[in-house]
Amino acid sequence: MQIRSRLTYQFTYLVSAILFVSYFIIYIFTQENYKDKFYSRLRQKANTTAQLLVNVNQVDSKLMGIIGQTNRDLLFRESILVYDLCNERIYASNDSINLHIDVDLIKQVRQKQEITFQREDIEVLGTVFATPQGRLVVFAGAVDQYSAENAKDLKNILIALFLLFILIVVLSGWFFAGQAVNPISEVIQQVDKLSPKRLEERLKSPDFEDEIGKMVSTVNRLLERIENAFKLQKTFIANVSHELKNPLTKISSQLEVSLLKERESGDYKKTISSVLEDTQELAAITESLLELNKLSLSDSQAGFHEWRIDEILWEARSLTQKLNSAYKVSIDTSHMPEDEEMLLIKADDKLILTALKNLMENACKFSPSKSAQVSFKNSGNSIQIFVRNEGKGIPANDLPYIFQPFFRGENTASSKGYGIGLSLVERIVQLHNGQISVVSVPDSYTEFTVNFAVASR
Known part of the structure; x- marks a missing residue:
């Protein structure tokens, strides 16, 4: 009906x-x-x-x-x-x-x-x-x-008036109901005209103060998120295609060259070793994609427990420095609260460890001195973690896109990577209802700030 x-x-x-x-x-x-x-x-x-x-x-x-x-x-x-x-x-x-x-x-x-x-x-x-x-x-x-x-006459009059008023009510109700649902019909017509190729269009409403206007505003916000998701998907596909194309092209080229003529066993070993390295690179990209997809599908916090953030920071520091002997990570504890309960967060410790390790690794990788400075402090009901390095910084044009999968800025071309680390970090932080932000000054420093809520007792 x-x-x-x-x-x-x-x-x-x-x-x-x-x-x-x-x-x-x-x-x-x-x-x-x-x-x-x-x-x-x-x-x-x-x-x-x-x-x-x-x-x-x-x-x-x-x-x-x-x-x-x-x-x-x-x-x-x-x-x-x-x-x-x-x-x-x-x-x-x-x-x-x-x-x-x-x-x-x-x-x-x-x-x-x-x-x-x-x-x-x-x-x-x-x-x-x-x-x-x-x-x-x-x-x-x-x-x-x-x-x-007189009672009989009154009954007949009341029955006649009742039927007359019901007829008037039906006609007027149909008219005013039509007036009430006309804006909804207009919204339906506008929505029917939308398509994946016209996601930039937005619905219009004569009055944004009533319930229908609020519904239109909500749909417009949804369309904006869908548009951003489509753009992100296109960028993701383009970046994935580019990242997968390079090792596949290298593998194909090396195998084709090897088949052109007979070669010595040493040459074949070199070719096989190079192909194996490219294959391992493909496996690493695939594993990163699976991990990113796993996090994108997971929104459950049922398995979260309380952990001390300082202990996770020290473990992340140790793992980061094992990746490269040149990496140096210093942790400033001068703002550490006296109450240990102010260091507790409700989280999955392995995911938080992965996020902090990625931030420390990136800070060391893109620092001329291969070093990073980490500090943390309690701000009432939240814990703020700062990961900072000194170096070239991130260009202002690249800042809006650094958390997109497979995005790599101009200053990362000389460094090995796939552009997935920061996407994982952002997803992990969001899964824990936290916030992450970045401030970068060219030729000076880059600082990431992560904010987690203190575990409630």
Whole structure:
């Protein structure tokens, strides 16, 4: 079911329920009002008849009958009965109508002062009329013909109004629901026009303050991330193709040269050794790709435990210096907090070790002195790690791309590598909900800053 139809139905159901309850209450209260007015007329007739019998001399039942017949306020099948102190009937306005009044009913009226009851279709009111000689009991009954007719007319009017208003509600609900969903339809049309070749386009909304505008803003941010992902994918494929093409071309060229003519065993050994080196390079690239893909697919922190960051730093330093005897890594502990708990982070120690070792190795590799300076400090609820080296620095044009896989800047052409290390570092830091940033001054220094949250107790 479309949103427009659903909104119309819901709006119709709601208004119908409100109208039904309102009209039902109106009908019930009107019925009660009609009944109260009818009994008020019966009470007035009973009191008037009793007053004439008691207060006016020489008034008998015959004269009361004549007076009753000339009364313009005569009710349908009206009957009035009056009983004296001995519960004997002293007056009856209509002998053809029997209200079936017994002594128990008369006593009940004397006790309760006033009662109402029904005899077939006749509504009867019994009341007490006080006189100097005692209390008379008067019963006044009649058929409430006009109230029934008025109630029937009111019911027909309310039903007609209910159906009319429901029709108006359906039409207006359909119209306003259409007005409400029109912006969504426009957004759908804009989204249908999007394609991988037109990801630079963004959705438009007349009002960015309402829910639809916020949805459009969210979709636009999603499109921006998708566009960046596509660009990153294209760059990744181009860089991977380039990195894999070089060793494959070298292997193919060396094998083709070896097959041109017969050669000595020493030449074949050299060729095989060179091919083996290129093959190992391909294996290293493939392994790096698998490791990067593994990290990209992993978002679980279930296996994280608490580790001291200083111990991981010292182990990373030891592993980095074993890679090359010329590498020197110094760790500054002058800002080390006195509370050991401020050094704890919740992490996978092997992944953090890999990230820090890569940062230290890069710092040593691109430093003329093959050295790196590492320091760390606690900043409230976080631990900051600084890895710095002195050298050529990173060109400003290369800084936005250094964390992309297989990207290698101009100043790295003379160094062996595949451009995957910093991508691994960034992914590991993100997996631990940390942040990494870099500041580089050409011909001066480069400093990476890694921020981890302190493990909460």
